[in-house]
Amino acid sequence: MTNPLSELPVPLLQAPMAGGPSTAALAVAVARAGGLGMLAAGYKTVEAMAQEIREVAVKTDRFGVNLFVPERDPSDPGELEAYARALAPVAAELGVAAPQPGEFSDDHYAAKLDHLATHSVPLVSFTFGLPSPDDVARLRSAGTVVVLNATDEAEVRAALVLDPDAIVVQGTEAGGHRATHGQAKTPLEISTADLVSAVRETTALPLIAAGGVADRETAEDLMERGADAVQVGTLFLTTEEAGTKPAHREALLSGRFGETVVTRVFSGRAARALRNAFTDRLEVEQISGYPQVHHMTAPLRAASAQDPAGLNLWAGTGFAACRETTATDVVEQFRGL
Ligand SMILES: Cc1cc2nc3c(=O)[nH]c(=O)nc-3n(C[C@H](O)[C@H](O)[C@H](O)COP(=O)(O)O)c2cc1C
Known part of the structure; x- marks a missing residue:
């Protein structure tokens, strides 16, 4: 299996969005448009996760699956x-x-990891904390690219110990849950731009910038600061392929919030x-x-x-840029970054 991150026509990952918005159709549409589609395993049964993987894998290998690490605090x-x-x-x-x-x-963490470690998924990312070195080794030996999340420099240092293939650095603008390692921590209010700049000084590892990427200019700035790709969530919530609840969709588009x-x-x-x-x-x-x-x-x-x-109504700070559109149109905005 090749590393899907090193060959992205558009350096964009569609954020995994548990709770409905992430669908197989969304991941496939993003992959076909040149980005990397992500499935969200959070809140799902192992069988539901496996079914989505099967649905996507017959259509593309430019995709990944995201797991919630069991809460440590x-x-x-x-x-x-x-x-x-x-x-x-x-x-x-x-x-x-x-x-x-x-x-x-624990959201069936061990059973989900077992499935992923035995089914050669192209990429697996983790949020809410770090997997064990053994979990990482099992995925690696299945040929899977391992991506970890971090919201501050200390979390980046902890993630680097596991020698991942890339780190998602999530700034305060991000919609949905902060990826903070442990619920007891109050997440920093550092912007995605400042976090990327700070982290780039300390590691040469591929960095995926997440949080507030709602237009091309923001993405260009992050790439100039040293990001290798961006991860976009909120903008996809109002695409036709997303499974976002009608009331959530309407709220994002209404201008009333x-x-x-x-x-x-x-x-x-x-x-x-x-x-x-x-x-x-x-x-x-x-x-x-x-x-x-x-x-x-x-x-x-x-x-x-x-x-x-x-x-x-999960939303990042850039939610005013949400439009009733398609996943392809969202990816197209970022082509040629
Ligand atoms: C509705 C929603 C659900 C999310 N669910 C997940 C998830 O399951 N796993 C994860 O790692 N991140 C999740 N996130 C966070 C995203 O990965 C990403 O950090 C964030 O969307 C980026 O900021 P943006 O929304 O401003 O683009 C979610 C975000 C949203 C908006």
């Missing part, structure tokens, strides 16, 4: 109880049962979303409780399906 039971109490009135208004603090879950916030209210882990009634109402709680809070708020989010006021 334990959630505090007392804080989870308190957050359950804070969510209770919201649940009552929506007519759903009051949330209870749930069990820890003025700003994004980094918030823990939906999942217990820092993530950037459009500021809405739910983020405002629960913000004081600043709960560190991943993944339990993700499961606690799931029925509330489901009950709000058509109402953007109660949804986790």
